[in-house]
Amino acid sequence: MFLQAVGHGMEPSFLGEVMGVARDFFKLPLEEKQKYSNLVNGNEVRIEGYGNDMVVSEKQILDWCDRLYIIVEPENRRIYSLWPTQPPSFRDILSEYTVRCRKIANLFLQNLAKLLDLHEDYFVNMFDENALTYARLNYYPNCPKPDHVFGMKPHTDASVITIVFIDDNVSGLQLQKDGVWYNIPILPNALLVNVGDVMEIMSNGFFKSPIHRVVTNAEKERLSLVMFYTMNPEKEIEPLSELVDEKRPRRYRKTTTNDYIAQLFETFARGTLAIDTVKI
Structure with a gap:
């Protein structure tokens, strides 16, 4: 499920500042x-920080992408040594963007709960004080051979939900449906919201985590800022009991947030899907 969110309350001028500090x-x-x-x-790859994927195979093809990946929520889990000090306004602007995105995330979670006939705050209340939100800033340089490499290979998100802010000037994000890839149109100053694998698991497949990718552009660079909303790393993830019955039996095995995210990074590097590892 992908949605384009407009009328979200963030001024175009502020979104311009957000994209500006990322570009700088x-x-x-x-x-x-x-x-x-x-x-x-010098050799062990961690989730957070600046760099590319971990290398798991000599045959692995890396994405045509520069990225910075950091925890933004809760504040006491931020590793400020990984937060850039240049440009000078980077930290303040990303912090404000984080607060404003949280309001949008909660509204989206409330509406998902309503669609499942659950209490409005069912999913919102699952995010305790140890739930983590990651920000990933992506920079895709113009590519001399766009037909030979992806900006980001096909994947799904390991999050509960994801909010994406995309550069208005360059398309590139594609969604797969029934084996066919479709371009996601650009709406100026819109935020793209999608459900992740954890929501697919908890909803017992009612919501689907979409397969998507980023293609490269021979002439233009592209930027995006992605917010991944995850739960407590130790929290168990499984289909909600309210959504399992004889007509719709359990479709996914139990796992934890931490284990699933680790699985996601492993499968992403190999070009496979983490969600397939927990399907029954």
Whole structure:
């Protein structure tokens, strides 16, 4: 499920500032960006930080993408050594964007609950003080051979829900439906909201986590800012009992947030889907 959110309350001028600090960060010299590297001790790849995917195979093809991945919620889990200090307004603007996106996320979660005939705050209340929100800033340079490499390979999100802010000037995000890829149109200043794998599992397949990818562009660069809403890393994930019965039996195995996210990074690097590993 993908939705284009308009009338969300964020002014175009503020969204311009958000995209501006993202662009300014990626334009910094490489040595400056590497201060926030996702490499530990020079070789071990962690989730957070600046860099590309972990390498799991010599045959692996990396995405044509520069990225910064950091925890933004809760504040006491932020690792500020991985938060850029340049441009100077980066931290303040990302912090404000995080607060404003949370309101949109909660509204979306409330409406999903209503669609399932659950209490309005059913999903909102599942996010306790240890639930994590990750921000991923993506920069896709123009690519001399766009037919040979993806900006981001086909995947689904390991989140409960995801909010995406896309550069208005360049398309590139595609959605797969029935084996066919469709371009997602650009609406200026809109936010793209989609359900992730965890929501698919909890809804017992009522909501589907969409397969999507990013294609490259030979002439133009592209940026996006993605907010991934996840639950407490130790929380167990399984179909809700209210949504399992004889007519619609359990379709997914139990896992935890932490284990599933780890599985996502492993399968993403291999070009497979994490959701397939928990299907019954």
